[in-house]
Amino acid sequence: MIPARFDYHRPGDIAAALAILGEHGDEARVIAGGHSLIPMMKLRMTDLAHLVDLQDIAELRDIAVEGGTVRLGAMVTQHDLIASAELAQAAPLVREAALQIADPQVRYCGTVGGNVANGDPGNDMPGLMQCLGATFHLVGPGGERTVAARDYYEAAYMTAREDDEILTAITFAVPSGGYAYEKQKRKIGDYATAACAALVTMEGGRCTQASIAMTNLSDVPVWSEAAVQALVGTGCEADAIGAAVEAARADIDPTEDNRGPVDFKRHVAGVMIRRAIERAVSRA
Amino acid sequence: MKDLPDSQERTVALKGLGTSRKRVEDARFTQGKGNYVDDIKLPGMLFGDFVRSPHAHARVKAIHTEAAMKVPGVLAVITARDLEPLGLHWMPTLAGDKQMVLADGKVLFQGQEVAFVVATDRYAAADGIEAVEVEYEDLPVVTDPFKALEPDAPVLREDLAGKTEGAHGPRRHHNHIFTWEQGDREATEQVIAEADVVAEEMIYYHRTHPCPLEPCGCVAQMDKVNGKLTIWGTFQAPHAIRTVVSLISGIEEHNIRIVSPDIGGGFGNKVGAYPGYICSAVASIVTGKPVKWVEDRMDNLMTTAFARDYWMKGRIAATKEGKITGLWCHVTADHGGFDACADPTKFPAGFFNICTGSYDIPTAFLSVDGVYTNKAPGGVAYRCSFRVTEAAYFIERMIEILAIELGMDAAELRRINFIKAEQFPYHSALGWEYDSGDYHTAWDKALAAVDYAGLRREQAERVDAFRRGETRKLLGIGLTHFTEIVGAGPVKNCDILGLGMFDSCEIRIHPTGSAIARLGTISQGQGHATTFAQILASEIGLPADSITVEEGDTDTAPYGLGTYGSRSTPVAGAATAMAGRKIRAKAQMIAAYLLEVHDDDLEWDVDRFAVKGDPERFKTMKEIAFAAYNQAIPGLEPGLEAVSYYDPPNMTYPFGAYVCVMEIDVDTGQTEIRQFYALDDCGTRINPMIIEGQVHGGLTEALAIAMGQEIAYDEMGNVKTGTLMDFFVPTAVETPHYTTDHTVTPSPHHPIGAKGVGESPNVGGVPAFSNAVHDAFRAFGLRQSHMPHDHWRVWKIASGLGLHG
């Protein structure tokens, strides 16, 4: 469990970081909290000549809620997400989800940027960001561009980000209505067997807006438009929720692993989706 | 009149037997001041590590080391060819087999040691390992012991070709290791043929791993000037290791020093000898420098000794009323690529013949077949006496299944069949003499404590509510009454590599009335320094706080067989008491001289000898100790020391009654322990707080094993659970609250009546958790479902019973 030799860089601003990435090409990779990257390096599954540590770049650390928009710097840790009163107020769903990631030790290091950039289907934040309809901000040699979270993930560990780009921030509109994040895992510190994020807005007994997204049930996070359609316009009665659960389940494609076989995962996914929607409705 | 403290106050001041004395070890552990193997740093120390096989079964065609030798810091790459001239490319196992130290032509399990890279530090070693190129040719893999015994199964052990006789009798197939039979086959088969009711089932106890927090490791240092080899290592049996090292290396035993420093948990994983020890020693002999080898977590889980992997086919016969008449059991034991089980020599399946459990079963028969497969070797006693947790799990499952067959309550079925208090000492049908027990009392106390009848009512209501669709949760009540067999053991039938399983204690009393005691055992977290001082305090009347207990250095400690199988208290604890009695006997003579009375005119009073009928004339042990060093006493040598080697006349048989109440979500397979009640009877209780700690720890391991912990292989022999992400070790969040309780039935043959407790909770806990899962589904027709009961397997039970609609 010892990584191969590498050079360590610690730039003070984004421009310097981009310069190092530019110089070394695919020999270099940024490191945020290191809690996904370092295990891969220790297992010698990832071999890199240059690590570019982002932790001295102060501008990546801010949480801001302004004009109805939440902005999370890429280097905001999962612990910061939990501790921020402002965020708890504006988007309690983020706090609820962050509390279900790993354990406190991992959350002190793991960042929101690393979590979404990584492309690991087991990460919770990508599904969460799909649910929130977030936008990812990328900076590369050609300047800044944005990619919708729902367009970012291509396959496991394959994303819309180019090798020479850095994810600097995540933005999303302050969500309204009821929310819930439901996750089944084998133990503290485990990734999801199945997880679901739900947002539901009710007006006058009718669902006017909803968003349903799932984690670790496919090689990418799954946002289910069909589930949304099954809810919007209904009173979220048992039938409507049942239809939404079935619609969401139709969008997943889990694989067998140590957490269980496919039929089990499909069943548990249904339970998580149902619980998430029901709880979101109860809070809407 | 002198102000005499009353004897009770003096007793309290000793902190002897029965005191919840705080652990003296904890001061250093809680401050991070422990001294583990990896803390040892010697000048010029090198680091060695292994190139391991990615294949479960393959021929090793060539090993190319040139590139590795060019890696900066790499000094040597050792292969089997280098060890062969020394005769060290294979080593004997504790089970009478032999094991490759480094791959000799082929590999038999994933992770097997292929080459040893020696470098200036562990980083260079890791780079060197990466640069070693090994050419493999895949061979067919067999991970299923039943398939391994098929006629055309691949030949795993080519070195045993043509050998029809193994260490434990005839071998009937190229992958067969031994057959071990106990009891009366014919009589048992007859009882079963004629019985009113017979329950038959295959009970599988899956492969798991002790997974101590600290993995295995050592530092070997050959001092070329004086010819002495010192090895600091994670050894549960340091003296046995010294003898083994001497036998296989030819170095005289006085020139070998084995030291076990602080050990971060053993649980059986650190009993045997591993290739890392041999390779480090050889590397140190060759380089003249100290060499360290320390496993990482994956090495530990994948290659050093596993536990269980027992397929136990059972038949249990009873009358219509539920009186058990016979028990038949056949075990297919998966030992992996080498037979490296750590059992007493005459017991290739350990003490599995304790499988009649707590019940008076007149007729029984057991046979065990050991089998080679392409899995890691081991088969150690993971926090249990030898194969005892397998036996307890087997009988406690069979009882439940018989209860289903009879349509009876499982608690009542147990009560009908318990060995009665007046039957002790009890001779079991499979050959043991149970020393003492009072099972009915313990059972009734346990059932009353949990309101068993109330729980059953609640469960019935829950089943009704479930059937009406009002809840998706079921309630399971897991019962266990286990009997352990610990304290190996009498030299007449217990040895390891020919070394009798006695143990020892040597005591020196210092002039000012404090003492040091050295033992042949070694604590790995059990708290020996705390409890053995308490035994002595009560025996010799010096405060436990004034007694140092030292273990683990073979140059200073008396010879002993080490710590595993809950043997320390039954054997070394007895030696401690006996050595203490020798001290007291001499002290009595000294006191008699000082008080100018005859020895027989004195009586022992907590911490002193007083003249009978004249309690104000006395000499305290502190005074006697000083006199032993400053007075010339006619007929007595100066000094106050004693040594005792204790050969136990019998094993001890701790027992307990456990109840687990579990909530099960049939839709997610998630389980929650609502209540866990554990009553343990370990005879005389030395330190109740340490007992409680041991019970909590053992139950938590049992929870892990029953509910998720496993070493799983795929069909190619790849380990699927080689990290703590997949190998379940509970955190505080998953660990339930436990209620502990006790009865006290002393061992009649142990000097202080103690029996050993460290392993009981693992032995009794696993069936209690597992029975709770099974019991929850009993109303829906479940008979048997194999552990571990993780979410998906519990879900599968529910789905198989049609509970998902």
Ligand SMILES: Cc1cc2nc3c(=O)[nH]c(=O)nc-3n(C[C@H](O)[C@H](O)[C@H](O)COP(=O)(O)OP(=O)(O)OC[C@H]3O[C@@H](n4cnc5c(N)ncnc54)[C@H](O)[C@@H]3O)c2cc1C
């Ligand atoms: C025991 C354990 C349990 C865990 N359980 C969970 C869990 O339940 N749920 C969960 O979601 N996660 C879990 N994780 C993962 C954890 O949350 C990680 O910290 C997180 O996935 C990655 O964040 P990081 O800051 O550590 O990223 P790093 O490990 O530093 O980086 C991960 C990847 O993202 C890239 N990257 C990082 N930051 C940027 C950036 N700003 N721009 C571009 N690329 C970037 C890196 O180059 C790397 O490829 C667990 C981790 C551990 C060790």
